[in-house]
Each structure stands twice: as structure tokens, then as C-alpha cells.
Amino acid sequence: MDIAKIPSPCFVLEESKLRKNLQLIDSVQREAGVSIILAFKGFAMWSTFPIVREYLPGATASSLNEARLCFEEMKVKAHTYAVAYTPREFGKILTYSSHITFNSLSQYRRFRGRVAKHTEKISMGIRVNPGWSPVGTDLYNPAAPGSRLGESVENFKGKLPEGIEGLHFHTLCESTSFDLERTLEIFEKQFGAFLPHLKWVNFGGGHLMTRAGYDVPHLIATLKNFRKRYPNLEVILEPGSAIAWETGVLVATVLDVVKNKGVKTAILDVSFTAHMPDTLEMPYRPRIQGAVTEPGPAAPNQFRLGGVSCLSGDFMTEYAFDKPLKVGQKVVLEDMIHYTMVKTSTFNGVTHPSIAIWRPDGKLDVVRKFGYNDYKKRLS
Numbered sequence: 001m002d003i004a005k006i007p008s009p010c011f012v013l014e015e016s017k018l019r020k021n022l023q024l025i026d027s028v029q030r031e032a033g034v035s036i037i038l039a040f041k042g043f044a045m046w047s048t049f050p051i052v053r054e055y056l057p058g059a060t061a062s063s064l065n066e067a068r069l070c071f072e073e074m075k076v077k078a079h080t081y082a083v084a085y086t087p088r089e090f091g092k093i094l095t096y097s098s099h100i101t102f103n104s105l106s107q108y109r110r111f112r113g114r115v116a117k118h119t120e121k122i123s124m125g126i127r128v129n130p131g132w133s134p135v136g137t138d139l140y141n142p143a144a145p146g147s148r149l150g151e152s153v154e155n156f157k158g159k160l161p162e163g164i165e166g167l168h169f170h171t172l173c174e175s176t177s178f179d180l181e182r183t184l185e186i187f188e189k190q191f192g193a194f195l196p197h198l199k200w201v202n203f204g205g206g207h208l209m210t211r212a213g214y215d216v217p218h219l220i221a222t223l224k225n226f227r228k229r230y231p232n233l234e235v236i237l238e239p240g241s242a243i244a245w246e247t248g249v250l251v252a253t254v255l256d257v258v259k260n261k262g263v264k265t266a267i268l269d270v271s272f273t274a275h276m277p278d279t280l281e282m283p284y285r286p287r288i289q290g291a292v293t294e295p296g297p298a299a300p301n302q303f304r305l306g307g308v309s310c311l312s313g314d315f316m317t318e319y320a321f322d323k324p325l326k327v328g329q330k331v332v333l334e335d336m337i338h339y340t341m342v343k344t345s346t347f348n349g350v351t352h353p354s355i356a357i358w359r360p361d362g363k364l365d366v367v368r369k370f371g372y373n374d375y376k377k378r379l380s
Contacts, residue, residue: 001358003330006251007366009270009353013248013337016360018048021210021243022055028209028216029056032223034235037079039205040066042240042338046073047357047367052243058098060238064089067096079202079236081127081168083149085111094118101125101168101202105151105161112163123199125166126151130186133171134179135206137282143171153190165199167191172206174241177219180207184226200234207237210245241338249289250275250336250353254329255308264303265315266325271307273314274347276333276340280313287334288319295320305331309348346375 006012029036038052038059046069053074061067061078070078080093081101090111094100100115100122102108108126115122129150133143142149150169171183180203188195195201209216227235252268259265272279279286285293288305295302299320307314325331346352352370359365 001249002362003251003332005364006330006356007354008251008253008330009268009275009351010251010356010366011248011336011341011353012251012356012358012364013045013048013244014358015048015051017247018051018244021245021247022052024210024216025239025242026055028220028223029237032220032235033227034223034237036237036239038074038243039238039240040069041342042205043244044069044342045244045337045355047355049073056243061097064093064096067093071096079238081125090114094122097122099123099125099166099200101127101166103127103148103150105155108161108164116163123165124163125168125200125202126161126164127168127170128153128187128191130169130171130183130190132183132186133173134175134182135171135173137173139281140173156194158193160194160197166201167194167198168202168204170204170206172204174208174211175206177207177209177215177222180219181222184222188229195230196232198233200236201230202236202238205238205240207239208242208245209239210242244338246335248335248337248358250333250340252331252333254325254327254331256327257303257325258306263318265306266303266331267306267308268331269308269351270333270353271309271311271314271347271350272305272316273307273309273311274345274350275307275353276336277343277345278339279316285316286336289332289334290322292320301325308350311347346378349375 025036035057038056041062058076059070059074061070061080062082067078067080077098078096079099080097083103115124127150129143129152131143133141135141138144169187172179252270254266255269256267287293301321301324302318303325304318305316354366355368356364356366
């Protein structure tokens with residue numbers, strides 16, 4: 001990409017990189033005989049959905065808004081799961097959904113009658129919690145002790161609820177195929193007696209098959225072996241990060257350089273708390289083009305990167321650059337498309353980054369710009 005052509009601030013997705021990821025994912029679903037669907041919670045850039053539809057058969061939604069987006073822009077009904085459904089929205093959710101997964105048995109009992117009375121057949125499922133996850137950060141661990149996500153096996157009392165056609169689990173986060181294999185061992189030990197009586201099972205997300213070094217052949221073998229054990233089941237995966245992994249950047253500009261007791265901070269026209277909240281919540285340090293992420297104390301040209309909001313902690317500690325940063329210089333934050341874009345806010349009324357696609361022919365397609373009315377409508 002020609003960074004000089006990109007306005008600032010701006011999220012930029014490279015179409016060729018998105019297609020490369022989708023081609024790999026499509027090869028997995030074809031060879032393993034499974035369905036892999038898009039998780040909007042990780043990537044909901046609907047201007048790219050005509051591309052996504054070429055490779056993936058559907059999407060998973062976690063709310064009425066996501067289910068409607070699936071119906072309108074993915075052109076299919078959603079596999080819908082929500083931690084809790086509200087009575088006032090549930091009827092509309094049904095119109096946009098082919099599958100409804102309940103987080104709890106109590107939600108299933110509360111809403112199953114409305115599903116049964118719906119004019120079109122909707123397949124019902126329950127999210128289960130095997131109680132094991134490889135995720136080390138509690139904020140992202142769905143199987144942490146006392147988790148509110150999914151039913152544990154003892155709550156079923158040995159009986160599958162009437163009308164349930166599928167089970168859903170989600171225990172992974174940017175995990176390996178070996179983590180999935182371990183999850184399946186535990187899942188089958190706990191819930192295996194139910195599987196011959198079901199139509200589908202959803203392995204959730206966290207399968208980061210497009211990351212360099214991921215063992216794709218092992219994933220395919222793991223999926224095939226499961227399908228051999230349970231040929232009656234449709235197997236569904238819904239990765240969040242894998243679709244848009246390493247497909248684009250966030251371009252920012254240095255607005256000022258401030259110094260305080262020997263610390264130099266380059267103030268950017270973006271905000272970590274508003275535009276990249278996971279960098280503070282998870283936390284993690286984004287990679288910066290042309291910079292050393294973890295410099296030693298003697299490294300030259302060290303700068304903190306400061307966000308433009310008033311939150312005192314809206315910054316990343318020092319990076320080392322080839323040359324001193326200057327006002328007006330562009331800074332490119334790597335891998336900022338998956339999850340980052342869907343979590344942005346307009347805290348402080350800071351300018352929201354534009355959204356653009358870098359096309360294979362070298363043209364920049366700015367698909368959305370944000371202004372005052374976008375900010376005002378959110379607060380009216």
C-alpha cells in the first residue's frame with residue numbers, strides 16, 4: 001500500500017490479504033467437510049461481505065442488530081446466539097435466524113414456545129461449558145470458574161431437553177488446533193451421550209487457522225476424526241480473528257510531541273481507549289511499521305505513543321524508531337482490522353477513523369467517513 005495516499009486517521013483493509021485468508025479457510029471447510037461461518041463480533045465490515053460470501057456460507061450473530069445485518073448483507077439467515085434474549089426483541093430475531101442457541105436452560109424454557117410457533121422452522125441449540133479453556137487472560141476466558149457462559153453438564157441431569165437439535169461450545173481465543181483437540185476430548189467425555197441424538201454441533205470461535213505456524217493439516221485431521229465418530233452431525237466453526245487476521249492497518253498521524261521528565265510522547269490523531277480498546281484491556285502492544293516494539297533502555301529514538309483523548313492512560317509505552325518522530329509524520333499500526341474496528345467508540349468526541357479498502361489494482365476505496373452527525377446521533 002502507498003501510505004501517502006491514505007487519509008488519517010483511517011482503517012485500511014487489503015482485499016488481496018482478505019481473499020488469501022478466505023481461500024485458506026474455504027479449503028479447510030471443503031477438505032474437512034465442515035461449515036465455517038463468519039463471526040460478526042470479530043469482523044463486521046459489511047462492505048466486504050460480497051467477497052466473504054464467495055467463500056463462506058453464513059455468519060453467526062450475537063444480537064438483533066447482527067442478525068439483521070446477516071440477513072441484509074450476508075443474504076442468509078443467522079446462526080444466532082446471545083447471552084440473554086429480551087422478550088421485546090426475540091420475535092424480530094426469529095425472522096432473521098435459521099438457528100437459535102440459548103445460553104441457559106432457563107432461557108430455553110422461557111422462549112422455546114415462541115420458536116415452536118414461528119412460521120418457519122428454526123433449529124434450537126444450547127451453549128454448553130466444558131469447564132476447560134487454554135485462554136490465560138480472564139477477560140477472554142469463557143470457561144473461567146463461575147462463568148456465566150453456557151451450561152455445565154451437571155445442569156442437564158443426564159437428559160437432553162426436548163426440541164434441542166444442537167450443542168454449542170466456545171472455549172478458545174486465538175488458539176491452536178491442539179487446543180481444539182483437547183477441548184473435544186473433554187467435551188465428548190461430558191456430553192458425548194447426547195451427540196447421537198443431535199443434528200449439529202458448533203465448535204465456536206478462536207480457531208486462528210490463518211496465523212503463520214498454525215497446524216492446518218492437524219486441524220483438518222481433528223475435524224475429520226470427529227466427523228467419523230459422529231457422522232450424524234453437521235460440524236460448524238465460527239472463527240472471529242481468522243477471517244481478517246493480518247489483513248489491514250490503522251494509519252495515524254503525529255499531531256504533537258510532548259516531553260515530561262525525559263519521556264517523549266508522540267500524540268497521535270487516534271485513541272487507544274476509543275479506537276483500540278483491546279490494547280488496554282487485554283492488554284497487548286500493537287506492532288508499528290518501522291519500530292521496535294520492546295526496545296532496550298539504550299535504544300535510540302524512543303517515544304511513547306499517546307492517544308488524543310483526555311484519559312491519562314490512553315498511551316502505549318516506548319517504541320524505538322529509526323528516526324525521531326516529527327509532527328505530521330504518519331504512523332502505521334499493524335493488524336488492526338479484526339476485533340479492533342468493531343470495538344471503536346466516539347469517547348471524547350474524537351474523530352473516528354475512516355474505513356477504506358485497498359484494492360488489488362492499487363486503488364484506495366474509502367467506503368466510509370465519519371463526522372459530527374455520527375457522533376451526535378449516538379448521544380441523542
